[in-house]
Amino acid sequence: MHIKKIRPARAGDLAQVVAIDAAITGVRKARYWASVRRRYQRRYGGDFLVAEAGGKVQGYIVGEVRDWEFGEPPVGWVFGIGVRPGARLAGIGAALLAALCASFRGRGVDTVRTLLPRDNALVLAFFRSQGMMAAPVIPLEKALD
Amino acid sequence: MSAAEIAAKYEVSAHHLAKVLNRLARAGLLHAARGAGGGYRLAGNAKRVTLMDVIALFEDIGTPRRRGAPPEELALDRVLEEIDETAKATFRSITLDTLIKLIRK
Numbered sequence: 001m002h003i004k005k006i007r008p009a010r011a012g013d014l015a016q017v018v019a020i021d022a023a024i025t026g027v028r029k030a031r032y033w034a035s036v037r038r039r040y041q042r043r044y045g046g047d048f049l050v051a052e053a054g055g056k057v058q059g060y061i062v063g064e065v066r067d068w069e070f071g072e073p074p075v076g077w078v079f080g081i082g083v084r085p086g087a088r089l090a091g092i093g094a095a096l097l098a099a100l101c102a103s104f105r106g107r108g109v110d111t112v113r114t115l116l117p118r119d120n121a122l123v124l125a126f127f128r129s130q131g132m133m134a135a136p137v138i139p140l141e142k143a144l145d
Numbered sequence: 146m147s148a149a150e151i152a153a154k155y156e157v158s159a160h161h162l163a164k165v166l167n168r169l170a171r172a173g174l175l176h177a178a179r180g181a182g183g184g185y186r187l188a189g190n191a192k193r194v195t196l197m198d199v200i201a202l203f204e205d206i207g208t209p210r211r212r213g214a215p216p217e218e219l220a221l222d223r224v225l226e227e228i229d230e231t232a233k234a235t236f237r238s239i240t241l242d243t244l245i246k247l248i249r250k
Binding site for chain 1: 238240250
């Protein structure tokens with residue numbers, strides 16, 4: 001599959017993004033994705049990009065540079081990535097991540113980071129394949145009584 | 146690559162290596178060709194086979210939870226389980242293809 005273009009998401013892409021996400025997670029989150037498009041705009045320091053091929057949105061990526069969160073110097077965070085299940089292993093995820101990293105570099109950031117459930121082996125393996133290693137941070141949680 | 150070549154390259158026992166290769170072949174990870182010019186090659190998809198797939202063939206990767214043990218032992222079990230689960234997630238996330246990239250880097 002040949003990627004035609006990677007570009008910022010438009011309002012008209014949202015239905016396809018919702019469908020891709022729902023195909024992966026089993027949950028449709030139309031309102032969530034509409035809010036993502038509002039929040040992650042370039043003018044606010046965020047990126048919500050889509051990959052277009054064959055006249056359709058084949059994948060998306062969402063990220064943002066966060067300054068001094070968790071006591072850490074500015075890093076680019078990838079908050080979400082998704083590729084149509086039938087369009088995988090065609091370099092779409094890699095192209096989306098490369099575009100987001102280029103955007104982060106343009107903002108003076110030299111590190112990209114993400115956070116995933118440890119049982120999400122498929123997406124963890126994808127980020128590993130792109131050269132990402134464990135970050136020097138440890139996420140912690142506890143159940144609230 | 147033949148078993149003898151692999152054993153020589155990594156300076157391991159040819160006898161032990163034969164057992165390892167046989168197990169990998171039976172699991173469908175290696176394709177074995179017999180006879181002159183024969184040897185072993187990867188049978189699976191290097192972008193899909195993970196280090197955990199290989200480790201699981203040779204190690205018991207379960208994390209048994211003890212019941213009825215003293216609280217201090219159960220507390221230590223929880224800490225060790227956390228370490229174990231993190232290690233397993235790491236092995237599950239690294240494919241053979243990624244490992245090759247790391248070697249070449």
